[in-house]
Amino acid sequence: MNSGDICKLDGHIIRVLYNEQQIADRVRVLAQEIAARDFEKLLVVSILKGSFIFAADLLRSLYKYDVRLEMDFMMLASYGNNLESSGQIQILRDIESSVRDRPVVLIDDILESGRTIAFAKDLIMARGASEVRTCVFLNKPGKRAVNINADFLGFSTPDLFVVGYGMDMSHSFRELPYVGVVEE
Ligand code: IMP
Ligand code: MG
Numbered sequence: 001m002n003s004g005d006i007c008k009l010d011g012h013i014i015r016v017l018y019n020e021q022q023i024a025d026r027v028r029v030l031a032q033e034i035a036a037r038d039f040e041k042l043l044v045v046s047i048l049k050g051s052f053i054f055a056a057d058l059l060r061s062l063y064k065y066d067v068r069l070e071m072d073f074m075m076l077a078s079y080g081n082n083l084e085s086s087g088q089i090q091i092l093r094d095i096e097s098s099v100r101d102r103p104v105v106l107i108d109d110i111l112e113s114g115r116t117i118a119f120a121k122d123l124i125m126a127r128g129a130s131e132v133r134t135c136v137f138l139n140k141p142g143k144r145a146v147n148i149n150a151d152f153l154g155f156s157t158p159d160l161f162v163v164g165y166g167m168d169m170s171h172s173f174r175e176l177p178y179v180g181v182v183e184e
Contacts, residue, residue, distance in 0.1 A: 001178055010172065014163065014180035018155060023165060023179065026154050027054070030135065031061035033152055034105065037133075041102040042067065045095055047120060048075040049174070050109030053166035054137045054154075058107065072097045076116055087145075089119040100128040105152075109167050111136040114146035121148070138162065138179070 001007075005016045018026075046055035059071065075093035104124050108117055111134075121132045136150035142159035163169050164176030173180075 013183040018179040035065035039103045042069040047108040104129045112140045114148040118146040
């Protein structure tokens, strides 16, 4: 599978944007960047559902760079239709870990309006974390509504709807091992 290849799945045309090798190479660099920070008592929080595959790959890569950490999960949803998030963020599942006086790295799939990550960051800061850093697989800067950027970033993409590598369109296509653009 190469960048630009076309896949036909369930009546949709999906154009490969980043293939497995490109993703693996990028994830390794992100793990090195995080390892270089030497966080102590690090808590990594994966924001579900979209970041689960990215988080799984990143964690195993972090292990190879000798990063010790604890892992937790938070499930957030934004009201709105399937393709665009609205303003309101809802906690569907909260973390169990205490964040007080420890560094937290938040992992999410996509930074678009910025509302999801900003919400999670504010919440965890308010609970007393010593610092909160954000690690996002894809940045879509075209529709930013909140002033926030990722501290660790996989790729910046144009304003296209993407699926795969954990990201969905109406609950489908999370399982694709590559990132693809859904063509009209
Ligand atoms: P925001 O930064 O609060 O706007 O939220 C970004 C969230 O919207 C991501 O975590 C995804 O769940 C979803 N999202 C935004 N763009 C896409 C896309 O192209 N494909 C799939 N999900 C997307
Ligand atoms: Mg999401």
